[in-house]
Amino acid sequence: MLELIIGLLVAAGVGRYIFKGYTATGVLLTGGIILLAITAALGKDVLPSSVTSTGNAVTDVFEYIKYLLMYRAGGLGMMIMMLCGFAAYMTKIGANDMVVKMASKPLRFIKSPYVLMVATYFVACLMSLAVSSATGLGVLLMATLFPLMVNMGISRGAAAAICASPAAIILSPTSGDVVVAAESAGMELIDFAFKTTLPISIVAIIGMAVAHFFWQRYLDDKQGVEHERLDVSELEVNAPKFFCILPFTPIIGVLLFSGKILPQLHIVTILVICMFLAAMIELIRHRESSKVFEGLDAAYKGMADAFSGVVMLLIAAGVFAQGLKSVGFIDNLLHLAEVAGAGGIFLMILLVAITAIAAVTTGSGNAPFYAFVELIPSLAAKMGLNPAYLVIPMLQASNLGRTISPVSGVVVACSGMAKLSPFEVVKRTSVPVFVGLFIVIVATQIMVPA
Numbered sequence: 001m002l003e004l005i006i007g008l009l010v011a012a013g014v015g016r017y018i019f020k021g022y023t024a025t026g027v028l029l030t031g032g033i034i035l036l037a038i039t040a041a042l043g044k045d046v047l048p049s050s051v052t053s054t055g056n057a058v059t060d061v062f063e064y065i066k067y068l069l070m071y072r073a074g075g076l077g078m079m080i081m082m083l084c085g086f087a088a089y090m091t092k093i094g095a096n097d098m099v100v101k102m103a104s105k106p107l108r109f110i111k112s113p114y115v116l117m118v119a120t121y122f123v124a125c126l127m128s129l130a131v132s133s134a135t136g137l138g139v140l141l142m143a144t145l146f147p148l149m150v151n152m153g154i155s156r157g158a159a160a161a162i163c164a165s166p167a168a169i170i171l172s173p174t175s176g177d178v179v180v181a182a183e184s185a186g187m188e189l190i191d192f193a194f195k196t197t198l199p200i201s202i203v204a205i206i207g208m209a210v211a212h213f214f215w216q217r218y219l220d221d222k223q224g225v226e227h228e229r230l231d232v233s234e235l236e237v238n239a240p241k242f243f244c245i246l247p248f249t250p251i252i253g254v255l256l257f258s259g260k261i262l263p264q265l266h267i268v269t270i271l272v273i274c275m276f277l278a279a280m281i282e283l284i285r286h287r288e289s290s291k292v293f294e295g296l297d298a299a300y301k302g303m304a305d306a307f308s309g310v311v312m313l314l315i316a317a318g319v320f321a322q323g324l325k326s327v328g329f330i331d332n333l334l335h336l337a338e339v340a341g342a343g344g345i346f347l348m349i350l351l352v353a354i355t356a357i358a359a360v361t362t363g364s365g366n367a368p369f370y371a372f373v374e375l376i377p378s379l380a381a382k383m384g385l386n387p388a389y390l391v392i393p394m395l396q397a398s399n400l401g402r403t404i405s406p407v408s409g410v411v412v413a414c415s416g417m418a419k420l421s422p423f424e425v426v427k428r429t430s431v432p433v434f435v436g437l438f439i440v441i442v443a444t445q446i447m448v449p450a
Contacts, residue, residue: 035323088302321374359401
């Protein structure tokens with residue numbers, strides 16, 4: 001029980017400092033080092049069995065950080081950096097903006113404001129396949145579809161909520177979160193993304209769309225909202241129309257190079273091929289190599305940003321998770337689950353609650369998920385559970401929790417551009433998020449064997 005208390009206190013401290021605005025990477029790394037130091041002081045093994053000890057408990061703490069730097073940055077980290085670099089390249093050449101422009105045109109013909117709102121939500125969810133950043137997608141939607149929705153009679157609060165919520169449910173099979181989750185679940189990326197996660201995501205998105213329809217209409221009626229009319233200017237995009245296909249080429253590549261149709265390729269190889277094809281198209285378009293190299297520089301910078309913002313966060317979260325495991329927090333958590341007598345479903349709901357609360361508190365979807373997903377393989381093995389049964393709800397809960405956090409980047413950005421309070425946007429997204437979370441838990445219980 002002492003170990004559980006230590007783990008809870010350090011976790012609470014980590015959450016507090018992240019909430020105060022400290023960088024999540026530094027706080028998680030510090031929390032992990034503290035837990036590993038306490039582990040060494042208690043005379044327990046600091047390192048997992050797969051890592052060779054240095055012979056000294058103190059240096060073992062830093063040996064584990066070195067291990068994660070070499071293991072994570074070179075494998076999983078490279079995959080995430082390539083994904084972020086590709087997304088940055090698509091933005092640079094105007095492909096992401098073309099997706100928005102092409103998707104927004106059909107919405108002009110829908111007359112009912114709330115039907116339009118739901119249709120826009122579905123379009124925005126599809127756009128999350130191309131724009132992986134929740135904040136980036138929210139800002140893009142606020143700059144493009146928000147004026148269109150308001151002009152069609154949707155209230156500013158409802159429109160802002162739609163722009164803030166499409167990334168609440170993970171839909172992209174090539175997002176960094178899904179890659180990490182698939183590895184923790186011990187499944188191939190394609191099987192995990194398309195056969196397990198995607199069906200649950202689709203059901204949750206449909207449920208959230210229905211919740212948006214009734215909840216936003218209820219709040220509009222309750223507040224007596226007078227719908228404003230705004231002029232909608234055409235989005236200027238300096239790119240050919242067919243560029244709207246380019247952001248989706250990695251998904252097409254994953255499907256084609258699965259080993260069934262074409263030879264099986266690693267996702268990094270597929271991304272390199274997709275970037276090469278896009279660069280060749282850019283060369284033909286501009287007939288000037290300097291333009292191509294300039295665009296690729298944006299991709300490299302996107303990869304660098306991913307290393308500092310995501311990969312290092314992943315490494316810090318790994319240190320924190322190892323600290324929780326080595327100090328004995330996991331064993332005590334398992335004992336708590338056994339005492340409760342509810343088995344797998346209790347543990348799943350407990351992990352969902354912890355992840356969601358951490359996401360709401362920190363405003364980050366990545367930090368809590370990366371911090372706790374490390375625990376899944378050992379938890380599942382000791383409880384005799386399917387790791388995917390625990391991973392999928394946590395994956396969705398982290399993003400759903402971020403959508404109702406008044407300090408998250410996407411909520412702050414959307415509320416600021418809509419000239420609303422962040423708490424007004426959170427109120428607008430709250431019921432759809434809770435509906436989505438409930439559906440995820442129930443769908444996981446039905447669709448994923450425990």
